[in-house]
Amino acid sequence: MPTPERPITVALVDDYDVVVMGVAKILDQYRDRVVVAEIDTNEPVEDVVDIVLYDAFAQPESDQAEIGVLVRNPRARRVVVFTWNFHPNLVAQARAQGVRGYLSKALPARELVAALEAVHAGEVVISEDPGRARPASGLDWPGRGEGLTDREAEILALITQGLSNADVAGHTYLSPNTVKSYIRSAYAKIGVESRTQAVLWGVKHGFQPDSHRIDHWRGGP
Template sequence: MPQAPITVALVDDYDVVLLGVAKIIDQYRDRVIIAEIDTNQPLRDTVDVVLYDAFAQPESDREEIGVLIRSPCARKVIVYTWNFHPELVESAQRQGVHGYLSKALPAREFIAAIEAVHAGEIVISDPPGRARPVTGLDWPGRGEGLTERESEILALITQGHSNAEVSSRTFLSPNTVKSYIRAIYRKIDVSSRTQAVLWGVDNGFSPDHRRIDHWRGGP
């Protein structure tokens, strides 16, 4: 008998991020199928794998990962991120995640990693270095030329976090955060933090709050 596709729930605070991931997975729907997409909503369906996209999430708080690990609806939990700071990876493993995957993985390797986790393996990607994200990913501000890291920092600023808090949450040095902020200001043509926040609010950098059930005919 053919094996049923692995059911996956996508979790993040931003629709545009999750929809980009969903489009990648959808190319392999004979192997992996999306059951639901949750933005700031608790899991509803029991799924084989929860894929937690760490874009603009308070990773250093670790709260969301723990909630997913403890959820009876999540058989396996994978973190999907560019941030491979050793403390983050170790913390995620201590909490019991089954995978910590890089956004630099090619799509076929990404799907293979989900399948390996479903089969019972613990999969930790190599740090991504300067590799670009897999084709098809999306994030707020991409159309304006913002990289995913720049967009994540702008999202945290839009949420009201200080430079010190952004540094703590992203595990970037304060000077690196300042460099990113200067680059962000140039790309969105603003000159102050207030202008940047207003631009962020108007351009999709505020977290979403909804669920998409049974995306494209999922279970």
């Protein structure tokens, strides 16, 4: 387990800057136990870290490619997925890849930190399926200020990336009807009536992936 002299080092990975910055701010409350070493959006992990926390917002969970890259990275001692999507196939695939934690975004900050400490100590930690629970306080995502839920925002992000409804359903393990329901709800909230309008709105409001790295966030190692 970490000590006050040696907190756990964590790299945060997601293609959306606002998403990983929100997670970083949550973890920053526990700097004596967990320190963010780097934040990566579309960039490979460079620092040697105890844990890579892979935020699954609008990420390729279903094809496992990105997770596999992280697990094989010698700089990442352990990989943990942070998500709201607990479809049994996704959990099983992540475990088969070598992921050591599959954690819910509904976890309060103190429980998230405790779960990371348990993974660091050698345990495999799988959260209970949160169902429709709200994400933990402090998390952020594109479109939150416009009233989009995290799931609506993820669907809109995937649409902005050019995915069809069928692709979105396969990517998220949601039914086509559920995807359509999220799309209708998102369109109403952002005031658009067509897919083209939604994509243009998404491009304008931060729904395209970022591409940079933030090293040593707030004085980290």
